[in-house]
Amino acid sequence: xxxxxxxxxxxxxRKTQVRTSILQLMMENKIAMSERELEKLLxxxxxxxxxxxxxxxxxxxxxxxxVLDGQGSTKYALCHHxxxxxxxxxxxxxxxxxxxxxxxxxxxxVSIPHVNLxxxxxxxxxxxxxxxxxxxxxx
Amino acid sequence: xxxxxxxxxxxxxRKTQVRTSILQLMMENKIAMSERELEKLLxxxxxxxxxxxxxxxxxxxxxxxxVLDGQGSTKYALCHHxxxxxxxxxxxxxxxxxxxxxxxxxxxxVSIPHVNLxxxxxxxxxxxxxxxxxxxxxx
DNA sequence: GTTTATGCAAATTCTTTGCAATACT
DNA sequence: AGTATTGCAAAGAATTTGCATAAAC
Numbered sequence: 001x002x003x004x005x006x007x008x009x010x011x012x013x014r015k016t017q018v019r020t021s022i023l024q025l026m027m028e029n030k031i032a033m034s035e036r037e038l039e040k041l042l043x044x045x046x047x048x049x050x051x052x053x054x055x056x057x058x059x060x061x062x063x064x065x066x067v068l069d070g071q072g073s074t075k076y077a078l079c080h081h082x083x084x085x086x087x088x089x090x091x092x093x094x095x096x097x098x099x100x101x102x103x104x105x106x107x108x109x110v111s112i113p114h115v116n117l118x119x120x121x122x123x124x125x126x127x128x129x130x131x132x133x134x135x136x137x138x139x
Numbered sequence: 140x141x142x143x144x145x146x147x148x149x150x151x152x153r154k155t156q157v158r159t160s161i162l163q164l165m166m167e168n169k170i171a172m173s174e175r176e177l178e179k180l181l182x183x184x185x186x187x188x189x190x191x192x193x194x195x196x197x198x199x200x201x202x203x204x205x206v207l208d209g210q211g212s213t214k215y216a217l218c219h220h221x222x223x224x225x226x227x228x229x230x231x232x233x234x235x236x237x238x239x240x241x242x243x244x245x246x247x248x249v250s251i252p253h254v255n256l257x258x259x260x261x262x263x264x265x266x267x268x269x270x271x272x273x274x275x276x277x278x
Numbered sequence: 279g280t281t282t283a284t285g286c287a288a289a290t291t292c293t294t295t296g297c298a299a300t301a302c303t
Numbered sequence: 304a305g306t307a308t309t310g311c312a313a314a315g316a317a318t319t320t321g322c323a324t325a326a327a328c
Contacts, residue, residue, distance in 0.1 A: 068268065117235070118248065118249070123269040128254070131266075135259025
């Protein structure tokens with residue numbers, strides 16, 4: 001189940017060069033990536049617009065999620081474990097942005113504790129972002 | 140202490156028309172606002188660039204904080220209580236974005252519970268974002 | 279053979295920079 | 304008067320849209 005082809009098939013998406021490469025990259029590098037970073041990693045062989053559209057498609061199908069790290073461009077990362085397309089999607093995301101190396105990592109094994117919201121608020125999704133120094137940059 | 144003038148004075152910022160208006164708006168509407176929204180609320184009487192620069196200045200001086208709500212443009216909101224300029228700034232922010240009315244509200248009275256990060260991570264700042272329906276839109 | 283994805287050109291939106299004019303203390 | 308802020312013009316990113324071509328099923 002952990003290869004680009006089967007992931008694409010599981011969402012009824014056509015298996016193309018670009019989609020396969022992007023999934024591959026996201027599976028290797030476990031950090032959140034922006035369109036620009038992907039473009040570079042793909043050696044500019046692939047059109048910018050295609051990458052944007054691919055990311056949108058993946059988002060729609062629940063293969064990736066947006067990562068909010070407060071920097072210029074939007075980043076995306078693979079969804080793990082229980083993710084599935086719209087509806088039963090796993091809606092808790094925890095990320096750590098290193099202010100030194102600027103990398104944003106998904107902290108898969110950290111779970112968000114329950115928080116009591118004020119009366120009337122109904123949350124469907126939760127994002128938790130830490131900022132500081134990652135193990136590599138802390139030395 | 141809760142008026143634009145004294146806030147500006149407390150950070151050694153000159154009291155200008157634009158700064159006063161923006162602070163006023165942020166104090167009235169307790170939601171996070173983008174440059175564009177401020178521009179509209181100010182009836183386009185004020186240059187876009189000035190608003191951007193004002194927000195940067197406020198951010199630097201610890202009067203506002205960035206709000207990550209995963210939408211197009213960056214939003215900002217007033218800092219409350221113990222905020223002060225760089226260094227002792229209050230670094231926990233909790234927000235709720237309503238997917239219906241698109242408003243992002245600061246949940247001032249919700250505090251982020253302690254979370255154990257994996258070995259080696261050192262967090263200086265935490266952001267928690269909920270997305271779902273706000274009391275108004277839930278009916 | 280259809281349907282869907284890609285590439286290219288170009289438009290939009292968001293944000294930043296430089297410089298001269300203006301407002302603040 | 305002197306310094307910080309504003310407005311305008313313009314540049315630079317990030318992101319989207321339309322349409323013809325190419326690839327997938």
